[in-house]
Amino acid sequence: MGKIRIAIAGLGNCASSLLQGIGYYKDLDGRAAADMALGLMHYNLGGYLPSDIEVVAAFDVDVRKVNRPLKEAVFAKPNCTAVFFPNITDIGVVVKMGEIHDGISPHMQDYPEDRRFIAANEKPCDVIKELRESGAQMLLNYLPVGSERASKFYAECCLEAGIAFINCIPVFITSDPLWATRFKDKGIPAIGDDIKAQIGATIIHRWLTKLFMDRGIHINHTYQLNVGGNTDFLNMLNHNRLKSKKVSKTEAVRSQINHPISEEDIHIGPSDYVPWMNDNKVCFLRIEGKGFGNIPMNLELRLSVEDSPNSAGVVIDAIRCCKIALDRGVGGAILSPSAYFMKHPPEQYSDEDARRMVEEFIEGKRER
Numbered sequence: 498m499g500k501i502r503i504a505i506a507g508l509g510n511c512a513s514s515l516l517q518g519i520g521y522y523k524d525l526d527g528r529a530a531a532d533m534a535l536g537l538m539h540y541n542l543g544g545y546l547p548s549d550i551e552v553v554a555a556f557d558v559d560v561r562k563v564n565r566p567l568k569e570a571v572f573a574k575p576n577c578t579a580v581f582f583p584n585i586t587d588i589g590v591v592v593k594m595g596e597i598h599d600g601i602s603p604h605m606q607d608y609p610e611d612r613r614f615i616a617a618n619e620k621p622c623d624v625i626k627e628l629r630e631s632g633a634q635m636l637l638n639y640l641p642v643g644s645e646r647a648s649k650f651y652a653e654c655c656l657e658a659g660i661a662f663i664n665c666i667p668v669f670i671t672s673d674p675l676w677a678t679r680f681k682d683k684g685i686p687a688i689g690d691d692i693k694a695q696i697g698a699t700i701i702h703r704w705l706t707k708l709f710m711d712r713g714i715h716i717n718h719t720y721q722l723n724v725g726g727n728t729d730f731l732n733m734l735n736h737n738r739l740k741s742k743k744v745s746k747t748e749a750v751r752s753q754i755n756h757p758i759s760e761e762d763i764h765i766g767p768s769d770y771v772p773w774m775n776d777n778k779v780c781f782l783r784i785e786g787k788g789f790g791n792i793p794m795n796l797e798l799r800l801s802v803e804d805s806p807n808s809a810g811v812v813i814d815a816i817r818c819c820k821i822a823l824d825r826g827v828g829g830a831i832l833s834p835s836a837y838f839m840k841h842p843p844e845q846y847s848d849e850d851a852r853r854m855v856e857e858f859i860e861g862k863r864e865r
């Protein structure tokens with residue numbers, strides 16, 4: 498079925514895990530299919546294998562990444578995620594200087610250099626030209642939370658270059674009807690917004706919430722507190738950048754509650770930065786409710802995961818669904834993959850329904 502040519506904006510920990518994962522699954526090509534599907538919906542999804550994904554263009558703004566070969570840049574500081582496949586190959590891609598806009602938060606200045614972003618003193622490249630000349634079919638947005646202007650800049654570049662957009666971060670583009678219409682008018686697919694990890698805080702909180710609803714428990718209060726030590730958590734110490742992240746994570750859970758719950762009774766968000774944790778993320782979750790006879794009950798859960806590889810398999814599936822939409826000439830927001838793979842899709846469904854919809858989309862029984 499051919500290669501899937503992608504461009505990436507933001508070569509942080511998530512991009513590192515994605516590239517390592519593509520290499521890792523390529524290496525496993527000879528083994529039993531069941532082993533190969535760990536963290537993926539299907540090893541062969543709609544005729545595409547993980548190894549069909551090829552990065553043809555990459556943009557960053559950090560001095561330790563710009564102008565370096567992609568295969569080195571994804572291991573450069575301040576990246577700190579687990580290295581499970583060090584010998585990744587690339588096709589000779591060199592990282593280009595993107596446009597910074599609001600990508601780097603000023604508060605990072607107060608932290609050690611090997612922990613934070615350092616802007617390169619370089620002239621930005623012509624992103625649209627790079628996208629066109631590289632032959633990229635889609636761009637992945639992996640910028641820091643709160644990069645509103647920068648994300649919209651890269652989305653505009655996709656519209657101009659005529660390539661698809663996968664938005665892994667909580668800036669509302671695919672889920673904004675105005676942006677979705679612009680992608681539809683140009684016949685370009687978009688999947689978003691804000692990637693949902695394989696077994697992360699969001700999907701667990703959604704499933705537990707749905708279980709409480711299905712079993713007739715009324716939820717009175719719930720919280721989800723997350724801590725970690727990567728640049729994603731350092732960036733999110735600036736609460737001005739968190740607005741859409743909180744909306745995205747809260748709506749993902751609230752959409753599963755079938756009764757009104759006030760803002761005060763549902764608290765979800767990143768809570769602190771603990772440097773020594775690196776890319777380990779810990780989630781503390783509590784749900785309080787009332788069951789039969791109005792009797793109170795509560796549940797506490799602690800989840801510990803390596804943050805970045807946790808979403809890389811989901812991204813590999815999103816990329817392959819995006820390619821299917823391109824092959825079929827379908828433009829605009831691709832609803833089923835967005836609902837299953839993303840926290841803030843244009844339309845929310847239960848994860849069970851969304852997964853079924855994605856299967857139907859892959860089989861061609863559903864257009865988007």
Ligand SMILES: NC(=O)c1ccc[n+]([C@@H]2O[C@H](COP(=O)([O-])OP(=O)(O)OC[C@H]3O[C@@H](n4cnc5c(N)ncnc54)[C@H](O)[C@@H]3O)[C@@H](O)[C@H]2O)c1
Binds near residue numbers: 506508600
């Ligand atoms: N880990 C997960 O499971 C998960 C889940 C949902 C969302 N996300 C989101 O994905 C995004 C990427 O996460 P990460 O852990 O890789 O972040 P990161 O902090 O490790 O990397 C961000 C990268 O973007 C670069 N950058 C900053 N401004 C830029 C610009 N204007 N143009 C190009 N590059 C720029 C930085 O130099 C850095 O390399 C974050 O917004 C995160 O919240 C991650």
